[in-house]
Amino acid sequence: MLVDGNIGGVVDGTAGGSVHEIDAQVAQARRIGLDGVWTTETSRDPFLPLLLATQRAPELTVGTAVAVAFARNPMTVAVTANDLHAMSGGRFVLGLGSQVSAHITRRFSMPWSNPAARMREFVLALRAIWSSWQTGERLRFTGEYYSHTLMPPLFRPDPNPHGTPPVVLAAVGPRMTRVAAEVADGLLVHSLTSERYLREVTRPQLTGHAPGFTVCYPGLVATGADERTFAAAVAKVREQIAFYAATPAYRAVLDLHGWGDLHTELHRLSRRGDWDTMTGLVDDTVLRTFAVVGEPAEAGAEIAGRYAGLVDRFTLYTPYPLDEPTRAAVVSSVRDKAG
Numbered sequence: 001m002l003v004d005g006n007i008g009g010v011v012d013g014t015a016g017g018s019v020h021e022i023d024a025q026v027a028q029a030r031r032i033g034l035d036g037v038w039t040t041e042t043s044r045d046p047f048l049p050l051l052l053a054t055q056r057a058p059e060l061t062v063g064t065a066v067a068v069a070f071a072r073n074p075m076t077v078a079v080t081a082n083d084l085h086a087m088s089g090g091r092f093v094l095g096l097g098s099q100v101s102a103h104i105t106r107r108f109s110m111p112w113s114n115p116a117a118r119m120r121e122f123v124l125a126l127r128a129i130w131s132s133w134q135t136g137e138r139l140r141f142t143g144e145y146y147s148h149t150l151m152p153p154l155f156r157p158d159p160n161p162h163g164t165p166p167v168v169l170a171a172v173g174p175r176m177t178r179v180a181a182e183v184a185d186g187l188l189v190h191s192l193t194s195e196r197y198l199r200e201v202t203r204p205q206l207t208g209h210a211p212g213f214t215v216c217y218p219g220l221v222a223t224g225a226d227e228r229t230f231a232a233a234v235a236k237v238r239e240q241i242a243f244y245a246a247t248p249a250y251r252a253v254l255d256l257h258g259w260g261d262l263h264t265e266l267h268r269l270s271r272r273g274d275w276d277t278m279t280g281l282v283d284d285t286v287l288r289t290f291a292v293v294g295e296p297a298e299a300g301a302e303i304a305g306r307y308a309g310l311v312d313r314f315t316l317y318t319p320y321p322l323d324e325p326t327r328a329a330v331v332s333s334v335r336d337k338a339g
Helices: 019-031 048-056 074-087 101-107 115-135 174-183 195-205 227-245 248-256 260-272 275-280 284-290 296-306 324-338
Strands: 011-014 036-039 061-064 092-097 167-171 186-189 214-222 291-293 313-317
Touching: 011 019, 011 324, 019 036, 019 048, 019 324, 036 048, 048 061, 048 074, 074 092, 074 115, 092 115, 092 186, 115 167, 115 174, 167 174, 174 186, 174 195, 186 195, 195 248, 214 227, 214 296, 227 248, 227 260, 227 275, 227 284, 227 291, 248 260, 260 275, 284 291, 291 296, 296 324, 313 324
Parallel strands: 011 036, 011 313, 036 061, 061 092, 092 167, 167 186, 186 214, 214 291, 214 313
Antiparallel strands: none
8 A cells, every 4th residue: 555645656446246247347457457446335245246356366455445334333344354354365455434324224224323433433443353353362342332342262263364454434524534544544535526625625634644544536537439438428427426416425525616506406406306407517617626537648647647645546436338448548647647
């Protein structure tokens, strides 16, 4: 993991879906020279695909971006993460996110309260559990939200030869960002984060973090091999920005740019399901603020230039089909520019 706030040519991709899709995604990642692959938790489990990725591409970093912490408890996450870290040869990164209240309470039927404080305690509980396994000491963790005080020998894994997995936290607001700096090994920046928000809001909150702290950013990229594919990519990225910008949890990012009224209207339209109108409200200024837009070489150069000094790992986020030669051209351009 990089720690100097310079992309340095480190570019990641995403993986997930059916077994056959994962094989193809990881094989492509190897061919075009990506440094890692990340899974998301939407319609599929975020952990299972990474086991396959470690078998297919033993040189890649693998991680969750993100697994929903509050849909689980620290012990279940500790076990799964410990196994993946061992099976990957120490190349697993545990990315955790809080999600929002409605999903936690209505989709997962789990408790929701004080997400920043709860996440802080969740990570501390993870570390206490892993420490108990590594040292053989008695497990004694008691907090406001989680308590873990039982670890019979039968249920205690052997010490992990690769140590404990690094933990990175997804954050948008200042409180969760400060929690990441305090207890985690890195930050997962949300895709609806502008360069200005990173510079003026996010980075100032990352004070006092431990050495090796890593900022990871899945950035939206709109590119294509020709005019037709480029236009289709731009349309899908506008749609994705509209979806994110309608979410109240991300309003602060738009407020910074003076676009609070845009959020209000997008949120109103989202409640009606009027997605076409929402997408039309994302003009070129908003589009280019939240996404890198351009032909492959131009896009790669902009990624390296725009995020130098702000992020350590950049994940290509393309919510549309992007052919391998075009994706490879973007990656090559990032590396050439980052030099």
